[in-house]
Amino acid sequence: MDYKDASQRLLSYARPQWRMLSTALLFFILGSAVEPILPAMFKKLIDSGFKEGMDYPLWAVPLVVIGLFMVRGIFNFGGAYVMNSATSTMVLNLRRDLMRALLKADAHLFTTISPGLAVSKIINDPQHASTTMGGAIVSIVRDASTLLFLVAYLIYLNPALTLISFVSMPLLGVSVKLVRKRLTKVGEAAYLAQQSLVGTVDDNARAWRVVRTFDATDFELNRFEQQAIHHRRMTMKQVAASSLVTPITQIVAAIGVSIILTLALYQAQQGSSTVGEFVSFITALLMTMSPMRHLTDVFQPITGALITARGAFELINAPPEPDLGTAELPECQGKIDFKDVYLQYEGASNPALAGLNLQMQAGQTIALVGSSGAGKSTVVNTLLRFAYPTSGQILLDDTPIDSLKLASLRRHFAVVSQDIVLFEGSIAQNVAYASPHGLDRAKVENCLKAANLWNHVLTLPEGIDAAVGTNGSRLSGGQRQRLAIARALYRDAAVWIFDEATSALDSESEAVVQRSIEDLRGSKTLILIAHRLSTIRNADRIYVMSDGKVVEQGTHTELIARQGLYAGMVKIQAAD
Numbered sequence: 001m002d003y004k005d006a007s008q009r010l011l012s013y014a015r016p017q018w019r020m021l022s023t024a025l026l027f028f029i030l031g032s033a034v035e036p037i038l039p040a041m042f043k044k045l046i047d048s049g050f051k052e053g054m055d056y057p058l059w060a061v062p063l064v065v066i067g068l069f070m071v072r073g074i075f076n077f078g079g080a081y082v083m084n085s086a087t088s089t090m091v092l093n094l095r096r097d098l099m100r101a102l103l104k105a106d107a108h109l110f111t112t113i114s115p116g117l118a119v120s121k122i123i124n125d126p127q128h129a130s131t132t133m134g135g136a137i138v139s140i141v142r143d144a145s146t147l148l149f150l151v152a153y154l155i156y157l158n159p160a161l162t163l164i165s166f167v168s169m170p171l172l173g174v175s176v177k178l179v180r181k182r183l184t185k186v187g188e189a190a191y192l193a194q195q196s197l198v199g200t201v202d203d204n205a206r207a208w209r210v211v212r213t214f215d216a217t218d219f220e221l222n223r224f225e226q227q228a229i230h231h232r233r234m235t236m237k238q239v240a241a242s243s244l245v246t247p248i249t250q251i252v253a254a255i256g257v258s259i260i261l262t263l264a265l266y267q268a269q270q271g272s273s274t275v276g277e278f279v280s281f282i283t284a285l286l287m288t289m290s291p292m293r294h295l296t297d298v299f300q301p302i303t304g305a306l307i308t309a310r311g312a313f314e315l316i317n318a319p320p321e322p323d324l325g326t327a328e329l330p331e332c333q334g335k336i337d338f339k340d341v342y343l344q345y346e347g348a349s350n351p352a353l354a355g356l357n358l359q360m361q362a363g364q365t366i367a368l369v370g371s372s373g374a375g376k377s378t379v380v381n382t383l384l385r386f387a388y389p390t391s392g393q394i395l396l397d398d399t400p401i402d403s404l405k406l407a408s409l410r411r412h413f414a415v416v417s418q419d420i421v422l423f424e425g426s427i428a429q430n431v432a433y434a435s436p437h438g439l440d441r442a443k444v445e446n447c448l449k450a451a452n453l454w455n456h457v458l459t460l461p462e463g464i465d466a467a468v469g470t471n472g473s474r475l476s477g478g479q480r481q482r483l484a485i486a487r488a489l490y491r492d493a494a495v496w497i498f499d500e501a502t503s504a505l506d507s508e509s510e511a512v513v514q515r516s517i518e519d520l521r522g523s524k525t526l527i528l529i530a531h532r533l534s535t536i537r538n539a540d541r542i543y544v545m546s547d548g549k550v551v552e553q554g555t556h557t558e559l560i561a562r563q564g565l566y567a568g569m570v571k572i573q574a575a576d
């Protein structure tokens, strides 16, 4: 995406706010229109105030001065207020779209973007892009109109002199263009530098325990320091480039002013202008310096805003997960078939699934076992369409799952995955997570009991309303797992998947959870993935996976009798 696209996209967010934006700009223009009145007043004051018999009462002077500033102040306040109201709506809309993009993005995005970077892109970037761009536009409109009004007044006073001052303008244009090119280059570098800073902070907030266990505080500080210094250097380069604009314009402007000053004085010597005219002209001329400087100063914010906006739009443009299915599956029995499924992850050299065949009848309890990396979790990922098979077919109740709408497919699964993720909030909120029927406290209690977490809840003063901490950091590993199990139990799904769901539990606790799971047998299709084989021996069917294929299948007794891979694994575990 280039900057033209980025600015057009940003513009598309500004367009719906055009009423507010133009009101704000009108306010600023009206405020600017007041500016030339000041030098005009000087003319009047001097030309008639220093003569006998003023043609206005003295008290009118302070009144007009105060009045002028008040009017200007009111316009500027109104402008700023309306402007911010418009830009904050822009920020809101941008954030909403960014969040939607994140929520719908393809799984691949999450292998490239850290949580911290996502936060930064959704929270900081829209704010920075919109407010900076808004500020720049205000500055352009306010200063350009001020300049325009002042120049108009100057022309009215002394057209010849004013036109002479325009001679220096092309010089200004060339130098500003050069600086702007440099600004874009260093601005991009600064944005990238900030991204790596965000990544490091993100790592350290997440992995703080690992960092300290490895005694890596200094290592991490050093890493951060390097990046922070690099970021500072890039920022300084940015500042240097943009600060260069000011002296350049000042010098160019000074050339113009000095020419005019000389000529004006010369004219005054000739007696062709009054003192008032002279003072008024010079005042108005000097007053143009400040808006002129502001105008050349807006390049940095504009390039900065566009660089940030481009970063944010890259997230908005992230490809969404394909949701091409059109069929609905309102009721699901839970029958699953994998037919010769192949899957190779992006960048992997070996397939994770290599001709996988699985049959699960509705209401059966199925176990997937096999060594680490055999492809068990990948089976779950493909079932939920977080990963897409390169060939083969997966059927749910005899319907190919790729013909189903994603929401219609996923609705029928409750999964306790290998890496437990909990949400900020209370235990109850985690159990009844996103439940369409709201929070049923009695059901929450039952699920917690079934997951053998109720005894722990009883020890908490706030019970099920106790906060779990960031990602459940106030719970033990096993408690986190049981909370995730309770969350799955709460969901009325046809297929329940437990991927190493009891791996962190002690045998006693595991037995309790096991019994709860046994209670479900028959009513749900259960897929149990476990390394501890004692937990799956009662399964209706056990599939032994190796290198993405099923190499043995049968009941526990059948497989033991076969004296194959499974029997060997059981023997090794029994010996432990």
Ligand SMILES: Nc1ncnc2c1ncn2[C@@H]1O[C@H](COP(=O)(O)OP(=O)(O)OP(=O)(O)O)[C@@H](O)[C@H]1O
Pocket (backbone or CB within 6 Å): 111, 345, 346, 347, 348, 352, 370, 371, 372, 373, 374, 375, 376, 377, 378, 379, 418
């Ligand atoms: N997102 C990914 N990108 C690339 N390769 C992946 C990805 N996820 C998994 N893999 C690879 O696919 C293979 C199967 O992984 P999978 O997670 O299915 O194994 P598993 O049987 O669940 O193992 P474990 O018992 O350790 O959980 C592994 O070799 C793994 O390295």
Ligand SMILES: [Mg+2]
Pocket (backbone or CB within 6 Å): 376, 377, 378, 418, 499
């Ligand atoms: Mg796994």
